[in-house]
Each structure stands twice: as C-alpha cells, then as structure tokens.
Amino acid sequence: MIEVRNVTKIYSAKGKEIVGVKDVSLTVQKGEIFGIVGYSGAGKSSLLRCLNLLEKPTSGEILIDGVSITELDKKSLRKERLKIGMIFQHFHLVSAKTVFENVAFALKAANKSKDEIKQKTIELLKLVGLESQSEQYPSQLSGGQKQRVGIARALANDPKVLLCDEATSALDPSTTKSILNLLKSINKKLGITIVLITHEMEVVKDICHRMAVMQDGEIIELGNVYDIFAHPKEELTKTFIGGVLQMNLPEQLLAGRKGVVIKIHFKGAVAEEAIVSELFQNFNLKGNILHGKIEYIQETPLGIFIMELIGDASEIEKAISYITAKLDSLEVVKHAA
Numbered sequence: 239m240i241e242v243r244n245v246t247k248i249y250s251a252k253g254k255e256i257v258g259v260k261d262v263s264l265t266v267q268k269g270e271i272f273g274i275v276g277y278s279g280a281g282k283s284s285l286l287r288c289l290n291l292l293e294k295p296t297s298g299e300i301l302i303d304g305v306s307i308t309e310l311d312k313k314s315l316r317k318e319r320l321k322i323g324m325i326f327q328h329f330h331l332v333s334a335k336t337v338f339e340n341v342a343f344a345l346k347a348a349n350k351s352k353d354e355i356k357q358k359t360i361e362l363l364k365l366v367g368l369e370s371q372s373e374q375y376p377s378q379l380s381g382g383q384k385q386r387v388g389i390a391r392a393l394a395n396d397p398k399v400l401l402c403d404e405a406t407s408a409l410d411p412s413t414t415k416s417i418l419n420l421l422k423s424i425n426k427k428l429g430i431t432i433v434l435i436t437h438e439m440e441v442v443k444d445i446c447h448r449m450a451v452m453q454d455g456e457i458i459e460l461g462n463v464y465d466i467f468a469h470p471k472e473e474l475t476k477t478f479i480g481g482v483l484q485m486n487l488p489e490q491l492l493a494g495r496k497g498v499v500i501k502i503h504f505k506g507a508v509a510e511e512a513i514v515s516e517l518f519q520n521f522n523l524k525g526n527i528l529h530g531k532i533e534y535i536q537e538t539p540l541g542i543f544i545m546e547l548i549g550d551a552s553e554i555e556k557a558i559s560y561i562t563a564k565l566d567s568l569e570v571v572k573h574a575a
C-alpha cells in the first residue's frame with residue numbers, strides 16, 4: 239500500500255544542513271495500523287509529512303498503491319493526494335466555520351455537487367458521532383470533539399490512507415482512548431490504512447498492528463507490535479516499553495535479595511497457564527513473586543513475572559531450564575548474592 243524506498247530528508251537552515259530522515263525504507267500493508275514512535279526530534283513528523291509530500295524528500299521514492307508520488311507533476315499529485323487524509327495534533331480547524339462547514343469544505347475542494355456534499359457531510363458526522371454538533375463552531379467543542387471533526391474532514395474524499403500526526407497528544411487519557419477507539423473502528427469498517435506517529439508507546443500498544451521505532455532520523459527497530467513488546471531488541475525500544483509495562487524493579491527491591499531473581503515473559507495462550515505453580519510443584523524451591531501482570535496487546539495476553547527463586551543452585555538451574563523450554567523469554571535479573 240505504502241512503500242518508502244531509501245527516503246532521506248535534509249533541511250537547510252541558516253547555512254547548516256539538518257538531517258530529518260536518513261535513508262528510511264519501509265512498507266505499510268493495506269488495511270493495517272502502523273505506528274511510528276520516537277522521542278522529539280527523531281524525525282517522525284518529517285517522515286510522515288514525506289508520505290503525502292507535505293515535505294519533499296531530498297532523495298528516495300514513495301509509492302502509494304503502486305503510484306510513485308515523488309515522480310508526479312503538480313496536477314497529478316493533487317489528485318493522488320485525495321487518497322491520503324491527514325489529522326493533526328492541534329486539529330487545524332477553521333474557527334469561523336461550523337462543524338458542518340469544516341467538513342463540507344474538504345468536499346467542495348473536490349468539486350462535488352451541493353446535494354452530494356450535504357449527504358456525505360451528514361454521513362461523516364454520524365460516523366464520528368457529531369451529528370448533533372453540526373451547527374456549532376470549533377470554539378464550542380472539547381478537544382476530543384475537535385479531533386472528531388478533524389477525522390471526519392480527513393475522511394471526506396474516501397482516502398485509502400489516513401496519516402495521524404500526534405493526533406491524541408493534546409488530549410487527556412480518556413479522550414485519547416475514545417479517539418483511538420474511533421480510529422480503530424474506522425480502520426475496521428472502512429478498511430483504511432492508518433499511519434500514526436506518536437511519542438506515546440501506550441497509543442501504539444492500544445491500536446497498532448505493526449510499528450517502527452525512530453531515532454536520529456533512522457528506523458532502529460520495526461516489526462509486529464506484539465513481538466516487539468515481547469522481545470524488544472534496542473535499548474530505546476526497551477525504554478519505551480518499560481514506560482508502559484513497568485517491567486523493571488526498583489534497585490532497592492533487588493538489593494536485599496538472597497535468591498536468583500528472574501524475569502519471564504509468557505506469550506499468548508501460555509500466559510494463562512499455571513506455569514508458576516507448576517514450577518514450585520516440580521522443584522524443591524521456594525519463591526517470592528516480586529511483580530506480576532498480564533497485559534493484552536491486540537487482544538493477545540503477554541504475561542510478565544519477576545520472581546525470586548530460593549534453593550539449591552542445581553535445583554534453580556533445573557527450574558530455569560524447565561521454564562526456558564516452555565517459554566521463549568527468560569532473563570536472569572540478579573544472581574544469588
């Protein structure tokens with residue numbers, strides 16, 4: 239659906255060159271929700287804005303549905319751009335226009351008849367749950383409602399792709415949830431491909447199928463969201479995930495431990511099995527559970543347990559081999575003192 243081939247974006251500012259995006263290649267599949275996460279300055283906005291040529295890449299190619307948009311003349315690009323909707327952190331609504339007019343305006347730009355515009359605008363406002371606010375002005379709306387208008391407007395020309403630029407960063411947690419649910423249902427109902435950028439891993443965890451982590455203009459990790467949460471490879475990814483799953487114990491809790499402290503991840507259905515109790519039945523060990531939780535990522539459970547195993551070194555070793563054979567992720571956090 240979207241193919242990014244070796245895209246680099248270099249800005250020139252005050253005679254200096256600043257690299258926004260550095261040789262990025264990725265493919266976003268049709269119908270998926272793809273998240274790009276990274277700290278401020280990582281290059282997320284630059285990359286997202288290259289996808290609809292709001293920023294022209296310095297080099298590289300972008301294909302949408304097989305069409306190389308980096309090659310198009312202005313007129314063809316305008317037509318192709320209708321396939322790509324975009325929503326923004328600060329909504330970008332026209333304050334002098336009503337909710338209805340803000341959405342209808344996007345349709346006028348596509349040369350539709352008056353009746354078509356009216357019918358389509360009502361349909362879009364229904365889709366985002368704002369039918370009864372159609373005559374209000376942006377200043378009379380909450381942040382979440384403003385973003386709903388932004389979403390309706392972005393969907394006006396039946397785009398195949400929706401780009402979301404920090405779409406929930408200005409919203410409180412419960413409004414964020416409701417907007418994410420709306421994006422999820424739009425993705426399911428309309429089959430629209432969504433690419434979102436965010437600095438909040440929680441957003442990626444909640445709605446994305448696949449994700450990329452950006453740092454210094456480059457993609458440093460890319461894959462299925464569940465797999466990355468279960469086995470992050472890069473330190474930065476681990477930091478992002480740690481902030482959401484709280485998987486690390488405070489040092490002072492570890493300091494006084496006499497046994498071996500292990501951290502295990504249970505993936506999928508295994509997360510629901512009673513592995514921990516099996517462990518104490520099968521081995522002559524005592525143990526303390528220091529931390530445990532099950533997170534659901536894309537409705538699939540991911541269990542995280544941190545335990546202290548106390549007993550003979552050989553028995554602990556056997557227990558660790560037993561768990562390793564059953565699960566694919568075990569980390570020894572601290573050996574016996």
Ligand SMILES: Nc1ncnc2c1ncn2[C@@H]1O[C@H](COP(=O)(O)OP(=O)(O)OP(=O)(O)O)[C@@H](O)[C@H]1O
Nearest residue numbers: 249251256257258277278279280281282283284285
């Ligand atoms: N118009 C511009 N002119 C010059 N430099 C720019 C411009 N836009 C972005 N940059 C620089 O490019 C780099 C990447 O910025 P970008 O905004 O893409 O990152 P980001 O990950 O989206 O961060 P943020 O969330 O803060 O926007 C930064 O060093 C930034 O200063």
